[in-house]
Amino acid sequence: MKLLKCLVLGIVLQHASATVGFTTYKEIDEGADNSGTILYSDLFNRSSTLFLYIQITPDGAEHTDIINDFKTLAQNYGQHGVSVIPRVRYGWPNGTIATEPEESILMDDVSTFASIFTDVTGTINIPVIQAGYCQSHGSADTPEDLAIKIKIVNTLLSTSHKVALRYPSDHQALFNGSRSVTLHDDCIFDGGFNGTDGGTWPSGDRQTWIDYIVQVAGNNTFGGEGCNDAGDAMFDWSDYTALCGGEGIAAYINTLQIAYMNYDYPQPYEELIEDPSQSTCVDAIQAALESWN
Numbered sequence: 001m002k003l004l005k006c007l008v009l010g011i012v013l014q015h016a017s018a019t020v021g022f023t024t025y026k027e028i029d030e031g032a033d034n035s036g037t038i039l040y041s042d043l044f045n046r047s048s049t050l051f052l053y054i055q056i057t058p059d060g061a062e063h064t065d066i067i068n069d070f071k072t073l074a075q076n077y078g079q080h081g082v083s084v085i086p087r088v089r090y091g092w093p094n095g096t097i098a099t100e101p102e103e104s105i106l107m108d109d110v111s112t113f114a115s116i117f118t119d120v121t122g123t124i125n126i127p128v129i130q131a132g133y134c135q136s137h138g139s140a141d142t143p144e145d146l147a148i149k150i151k152i153v154n155t156l157l158s159t160s161h162k163v164a165l166r167y168p169s170d171h172q173a174l175f176n177g178s179r180s181v182t183l184h185d186d187c188i189f190d191g192g193f194n195g196t197d198g199g200t201w202p203s204g205d206r207q208t209w210i211d212y213i214v215q216v217a218g219n220n221t222f223g224g225e226g227c228n229d230a231g232d233a234m235f236d237w238s239d240y241t242a243l244c245g246g247e248g249i250a251a252y253i254n255t256l257q258i259a260y261m262n263y264d265y266p267q268p269y270e271e272l273i274e275d276p277s278q279s280t281c282v283d284a285i286q287a288a289l290e291s292w293n
């Protein structure tokens with residue numbers, strides 16, 4: 001009996017470190033009261049990874065309180081075996097998103113958080129860090145934007161955690177063909193099975209971009225969040241027959257080799273995932289995610 005228990009625990013731990021699956025969105029904001037968020041509470045039972053936005057102010061502050069909040073969260077969730085995928089972004093305490101500050105402040109902040117993400121190694125598992133700074137992308141990038149992006153990614157890579165870029169076109173411009181950096185797709189299935197995920201990749205030559213994404217990010221801790229409100233939005237997420245069908249989300253996950261996805265967005269997706277009467281479909285989605293590294 002005891003042996004069996006140990007084996008079960010061993011399998012669970014191995015499983016937890018090898019796969020991510022459904023992630024749970026949380027956010028902590030500099031200047032706000034994050035005490036409720038950083039306190040441990042059980043996640044939805046199909047999820048054991050947080051997708052965490054860390055929102056900081058763009059004014060060159062030292063970020064002492066938000067860093068302490070993040071460390072407390074890492075301690076509280078890490079000791080329950082929960083992993084975290086962090087993304088730092090800029091915004092004000094009133095919730096308004098802010099644009100990135102000038103390069104010297106930006107790079108100071110990236111270095112600060114890179115060392116925090118290094119510090120928490122051993123406290124909490126970090127499957128991947130999303131390099132979420134810089135709003136323009138792809139063809140809209142200036143050479144200056146690209147120069148900053150590569151510095152950001154290289155600084156985050158120094159943590160020895162995996163790093164994800166938001167846009168395949170940025171990836172190609174900076175790390176052409178390399179699996180040393182993966183991707184985070186913030187708009188999965190926006191246009192359904194044949195879509196371009198809200199403009200995540202250019203709409204021309206779709207298959208070339210799919211091939212590129214699979215080459216660099218497939219089975220490489222590639223993940224993201226579904227969406228229904230960007231460029232090519234046309235898929236109805238409340239159509240569970242389509243969502244659970246042969247050209248539904250599980251098939252899409254397997255085509256792109258996606259390893260994690262927030263389960264709680266868009267709303268009809270959350271309702272599906274949480275609905276015990278839909279467990280056949282949800283089990284298939286979860287199994288698809290967990291079949292990829």
Ligand SMILES: *[C@@H]1O[C@H](CO)[C@@H](O)[C@H](O)[C@H]1NC(C)=O
Pocket residue numbers: 045046274276
């Ligand atoms: C997970 O939670 C749901 C309700 O949200 C419940 O119906 C289900 O039985 C739970 N599963 C396990 C394995 O605890």
Ligand SMILES: *[C@@H]1O[C@H](CO)[C@@H](O)[C@H](O)[C@H]1NC(C)=O
Pocket residue numbers: 092093094095096
């Ligand atoms: C939020 O705060 C920022 C910085 O103080 C300010 O510029 C902005 O106008 C505020 N936004 C709202 C909606 O109050």
Ligand SMILES: *[C@@H]1O[C@H](CO)[C@@H](O)[C@H](O)[C@H]1NC(C)=O
Pocket residue numbers: 172173176177
């Ligand atoms: C990326 O690499 C491929 C294959 O080596 C090459 O054909 C392509 O021109 C490169 N693209 C860029 C943007 O560097």
Ligand SMILES: *[C@@H]1O[C@H](CO)[C@@H](O)[C@H](O)[C@H]1NC(C)=O
Pocket residue numbers: 192193194247
């Ligand atoms: C996707 O495209 C393929 C090939 O053009 C087509 O056969 C299929 O019906 C499309 N699927 C959807 C859901 O639009």
Ligand SMILES: *[C@@H]1O[C@H](CO)[C@@H](O)[C@H](O)[C@H]1NC(C)=O
Pocket residue numbers: 219292293
């Ligand atoms: C996915 O990656 C893992 C190791 O990271 C490897 O063992 C597995 O074979 C890969 N799957 C496929 C289908 O390539």
